[in-house]
Every structure is written in C-alpha cells, then in structure tokens.
Amino acid sequence: MSFELRVDAERWRRGLRALTESTPGIVPVIKGNGYGFGRDLLAAEAADLGVGSIAVGTYAEVPGALKAFAGDVMVLSPWRPFDGDVVYDKRLIHTLGRVDDIAALAADHADSRVIIEGETSMARHGFDRHELAAAVEALGDLKVEGFAIHLPMTGHNLAEAESWAAALAASQVETTTFFVSHLTPDELATIRERRPHLDVRPRIGTTLWLGDLGALSVRATVLDRHQLARGERVGYRQRSMPRDGHLLIIAGGTSHGIGLEAPKASAGAIQRGKSLAKGGLEAAGFSLSPFTIDGKQRWFAEPPHMQASMVFLPASAAVPEVGDTVEVAVRFTTATFDAVVLA
Secondary structure, eight states: OOEEEEEOHHHHHHHHHHHHHHSTTOEEBOOTTGGGTOHHHHHHHHHHHTOSEEEESSGGGHHHHHHHOSSEEEEEEEOOTTOTTOOOOTTEEEEEOOHHHHHHHHHHOTTOEEEEEEOOTTOSSOBOGGGHHHHHHHOTTOEEEEEEEOOOSSSOHHHHHHHHHHHHHHSOOOOOEEEEOSOOHHHHHHHHHHOTTSEEEEEESHHHHTSOGGGEEEEEEEEEEEEEOTTOEETTTTEEOSSSEEEEEEEOOGGGTTTOOOOOOOOSHHHHHHHHHHHHHHHTTOOEEEEEETTEEEEESSSOOSSEEEEEEETTSOOOOTTOEEEEOOOGGGOOOSEEEEO
16 A cells, blocks of 8 residues: 655755755754655755754654754744743754743753744734843843744735844844745845845745655555446445446545645635535535546545545546556645655
8 A cells, every 4th residue: 555755856856955055044944744755854855955954843843853953953833831842952942932931941941042033913923022122131041043033924024024123123132143934035135135234044844845846746556446337335435426437446545634624715706616616516425536547636436534545437537457556636734655755
C-alpha cells in the first residue's frame, strides 16, 4: 500500500537555492507536518542551504529540530509559563508577547534568548505598541534577539510593516533585527530601502518549500478493482452505484489527509456559487475525490476510509490495473505520505 510524494530533487532544490540566495536573512519555517515532506527532511535541507536559523511552530517540535539542525531554532508560538513541553537550550530562541510572560521567563531562565512580538492586524499574539515600554522594563537579563511581526496573508502589509518598524525605532527595545512574514520580494526591498538601519529577516515556509509545485507529484497505488452493474451496493454504507462501471480501491485515506478540508473564505460571487453547488452535491451523497483517472477527477463511491478510498469509475473510462498509480491532488499542509521519494 503506497501513498507517495515524489520529488524531482534537482528541480526542487534549485528553487530552494534560488529563493534563499535572493532573500537575505531568510529564516526557513519548518512546522506542523513539514509541509508534507516531514520536519526532519526539511531541517536537513535547511542545513544544506547554509542558513543559520530555522523557525518551528510549537515547543513540541523543538527537540526534533534541535537534533536535526545544528543552528538556532526559534519558536513561533509564544512562550507560556504553563507549557510543559518547553526545553531550554542555548540555541533556542523564545517568542514573547505578554509582560507577565517576560517577567516569568526572566525570573526562572534569565539567560534565555528572546524575540519580542508585536500584535499586528492578525490579532493573534503580541504586544500592543503602547506596551513596549513595559515589556522593556520587565526584560531583566534576557537577551533580545529581535523584534517580530506576523502579518496577514492579504491586506496592506507594507504599510503595517513600516508602521511597526517606526514603532520599534521609537521604542527602547534594543535590537535592529526585524523578523517579518508575508511580505513580497518588492515589499521587502522597499522596507529595506526605507529602513536601512534594520536587519530585515523574512520567515518563510510555504513559498520556500512549496514554491515550485511542478517539482512535486503525489501518486497513489490502485490496490484493487471490481466491475459493477448499475444499482449494485458497495462499501460500509452500501450505497447504490448510479450506473455501470468499476470500483477502484486506492491507497490514501483520512490518515493521509484525504477528504479532510479546512474552511475556505469565499470572497467572490463565483466562489460562493461553486461552494453552494458543491454543498448541494455532497448533500445528495456525491463527493468529488482528489484522484485523477483517465484524465478526469473522479467521484468517491463513499467517504474515504482510514487508509484507502473507494472511487467510482464509469464504464466509459479506461480502467487502471491493480498496482498502477494514479495522480492525487492534495493540500500539502494537511497531507501525510507513506513515503517521500527524492529522485
């Protein structure tokens, strides 16, 4: 049984090098499922790129990162005194966004390296700019490695980044290192030109690791196939098949991320119309699978199982053999593969 991510390694790595070389101060983000590749593999790739630091999402990811990567490891989630997963290491850089947390960390681990985070329009974590003076007063002997802002994926990011750069300059936070996210290359160039005293360091995940999707191919093995007549019932739910055809059992189920979907923002009328149409089909018992067979994306025969999916193929379509592989469209940040093959 195989649900694989196949990587054109030379092409993929060429893209990694190009982005790294064109983005001074880049901090690769390696978090969650490792963007489908796995965090350890990406840590090794980051080391080969010659970067001095990486960023992880949570403290649970820190031990593996420290083991797999020899440089500095920063944690994007803010440090909290009640987090039992925290480890303390000279290569670890904590993120702080509350005065109480600064005071607690300074009291118990005064030699820690930290980043001060500003609360952007994301409204997720960080200090209000009016709190920066109180944050500085609470620092004690903590070593400030930089100031960070996590910007939204849409909006007036350059203007907001400039506003925070000005707030940092006016504050007593003793750092000129400015960690940013979700700025375009042109925006990075602009803020560097306007704020030459700052060492602007972009933290980049998706654009780095998934910047060239053409270098990636997801393939799933056909495990079995059965000829069906119209009205024949199949699967756990014994659903009646709508017409003659074949039932394919294909590697890849919910444990791989198949059938799992994050909510989407429907910004326009067309997107909302598609969502309504899709919702209507699903309410009627039809759900489009991510598997492409004979040039078309095919329908699930029933919701995917844990490690395999049942897909209906009409009689007019060419039927793959058992052992053949078919193409799969995935969301890499929610996908788990049986194997990642770099070739």
